[in-house]
Amino acid sequence: MNEKCGVVGISLADREAARPLYYSLYALQHRGQESAGIVTHDGFQQHEHVEMGLVGDAFDSDDLDALSGSNGIGHVRYPTAGSVNACCAQPFSVSFKSGSLGLAHNGNLVNTEEVRDELASLGHAFTSSGDTEVIAHDLARNLLEEDLVRAVKSTMDRIHGSYSLTIMHDETVLGVRDPQGNRPLVLGELDDGYVIASESATIDTLDGELIRDVEPGELIVLKPDGSGYDSYQLFDLEKTAHCFFEHVYFARPDSIIDEKLVYEVRRDLGRKLWEESGIETDVVMPVPDSGRSFASGYAEAAAEDGARTEFAEGLMKNRYVGRTFIMPTQDERERAVRLKLNPIKSTIEGRSVTLIDDSIVRGTTSTQLVELLRDAGAEEIHVRIGSPKIIAPCYLGIDMASRDELIAADRTTEDIREAIGADSLSYLSIESITEALDNDYDELCLGCVTGEYPYDVEGEKTDRDVSRPAIGEQPSAD
Numbered sequence: 001m002n003e004k005c006g007v008v009g010i011s012l013a014d015r016e017a018a019r020p021l022y023y024s025l026y027a028l029q030h031r032g033q034e035s036a037g038i039v040t041h042d043g044f045q046q047h048e049h050v051e052m053g054l055v056g057d058a059f060d061s062d063d064l065d066a067l068s069g070s071n072g073i074g075h076v077r078y079p080t081a082g083s084v085n086a087c088c089a090q091p092f093s094v095s096f097k098s099g100s101l102g103l104a105h106n107g108n109l110v111n112t113e114e115v116r117d118e119l120a121s122l123g124h125a126f127t128s129s130g131d132t133e134v135i136a137h138d139l140a141r142n143l144l145e146e147d148l149v150r151a152v153k154s155t156m157d158r159i160h161g162s163y164s165l166t167i168m169h170d171e172t173v174l175g176v177r178d179p180q181g182n183r184p185l186v187l188g189e190l191d192d193g194y195v196i197a198s199e200s201a202t203i204d205t206l207d208g209e210l211i212r213d214v215e216p217g218e219l220i221v222l223k224p225d226g227s228g229y230d231s232y233q234l235f236d237l238e239k240t241a242h243c244f245f246e247h248v249y250f251a252r253p254d255s256i257i258d259e260k261l262v263y264e265v266r267r268d269l270g271r272k273l274w275e276e277s278g279i280e281t282d283v284v285m286p287v288p289d290s291g292r293s294f295a296s297g298y299a300e301a302a303a304e305d306g307a308r309t310e311f312a313e314g315l316m317k318n319r320y321v322g323r324t325f326i327m328p329t330q331d332e333r334e335r336a337v338r339l340k341l342n343p344i345k346s347t348i349e350g351r352s353v354t355l356i357d358d359s360i361v362r363g364t365t366s367t368q369l370v371e372l373l374r375d376a377g378a379e380e381i382h383v384r385i386g387s388p389k390i391i392a393p394c395y396l397g398i399d400m401a402s403r404d405e406l407i408a409a410d411r412t413t414e415d416i417r418e419a420i421g422a423d424s425l426s427y428l429s430i431e432s433i434t435e436a437l438d439n440d441y442d443e444l445c446l447g448c449v450t451g452e453y454p455y456d457v458e459g460e461k462t463d464r465d466v467s468r469p470a471i472g473e474q475p476s477a478d
């Protein structure tokens with residue numbers, strides 16, 4: 001079970017947290033549309049409301065009023081094909097001898113079975129197949145014997161994989177990022193409190209200030225009265241494995257992740273795409289919305305080189321149709337692309353077109369769009385993609401597809417060009433991705449484009465040894 005989600009946690013001085021959490025989940029809606037949930041604590045007891053559907057449908061005013069308390073966490077969950085069910089909606093809550101826990105998780109563990117079996121043999125009963133419940137039980141167990149910080153460290157020692165977590169332990173909100181920082185997590189300040197969230201756009205929505213990224217292997221503990229936070233670097237900062245695909249596709253362009261504005265990264269990638277494989281055509285056209293920042297960078301670089309190519313929006317998006325990817329069957333995905341995008345004939349007819357998108361996964365979108373553009377009278381169609389070929393599945397939290405569904409898993413670029421019906425096709429190089437993100441290979445997770453993963457995922461190659469340094473708790477000032 002993969003979790004591809006958005007998380008948030010808020011502590012306020014003297015104000016109910018439910019509405020700011022609700023607005024935060026709105027800001028994170030793109031990270032998950034299957035379910036939404038909030039858990040708060042009012043100093044006496046935990047309250048929760050978790051429901052299937054979009055944030056706007058999951059809560060009404062009464063629901064938010066019932067979520068009392070100035071501390072809370074929230075979650076939006078991304079659906080996996082065919083797994084639309086209520087079992088895995090979050091935050092996940094447990095009560096145990098010495099208190100209550102709520103847990104919201106973005107990421108994917110690679111040793112869930114092992115930890116679940118161990119806990120089951122100790123008498124823990126599980127109600128879902130998800131890895132979040134496993135983390136919650138492990139932490140609840142550790143909390144019976146250890147203080148909060150040590151308990152979190154013990155759980156982090158036990159679980160492997162990607163995780164950005166917000167946790168509600170009684171009325172204390174925590175944020176945790178896995179030791180390689182695979183999924184994003186940021187810390188921000190509000191007028192009357194603090195917030196931890198998957199993306200900085202959440203903090204902007206609340207009129208707050210981004211303080212910084214939560215570091216890989218760091219635990220942040222918010223003070224329940226909203227007056228500050230403590231930081232504990234529980235793992236030495238060694239090799240990070242930030243997911244490059246967050247920058248390419250998943251995150252909002254207006255978010256800053258690992259100190260980089262996603263919009264600028266995408267424009268930069270678009271510029272590099274022109275440098276690597278630019279072709280002068282009458283128009284440069286983005287696939288909305290995912291290709292837009294790439295296409296604007298590409299067109300800008302083309303113009304600087306003197307290319308006489310016009311940036312044009314030739315595909316109009318019906319904004320009421322959700323992400324095509326989340327449709328469980330191929331038939332539905334194909335129908336959804338057509339429902340979602342309609343061509344503007346006058347910008348296409350009789351012209352050569354460069355069509356720009358961020359990625360090709362199964363090839364559904366590009367195949368359909370090439371056909372659509374041809375039907376609208378395009379003379380030539382050149383497809384340019386702002387990421388390398390996706391040749392392997394993601395095991396660490398992004399719903400891609402299984403290996404046999406990936407169009408590039410075992411095809412050459414020329415085979416793919418033929419399959420999608422384009423006149424030419426080019427992908428961006430891995431080098432350009434690492435250059436744009438100012439990292440070497442070691443600091444990014446490039447598993448889906450290299451097949452080499454930072455964690456030992458069953459049956460796949462591992463590109464490094466994950467060493468786990470000893471506990472080094474260093475409480476720091478606010």
Ligand code: AMP
Binds near residue numbers: 365
């Ligand atoms: P596909 O149609 O299967 O080739 O998928 C590529 C299209 O889906 C592109 O337009 C991407 O912007 C978008 N996309 C890529 N990765 C994902 C993902 N993990 N979830 C949803 N959409 C995606």
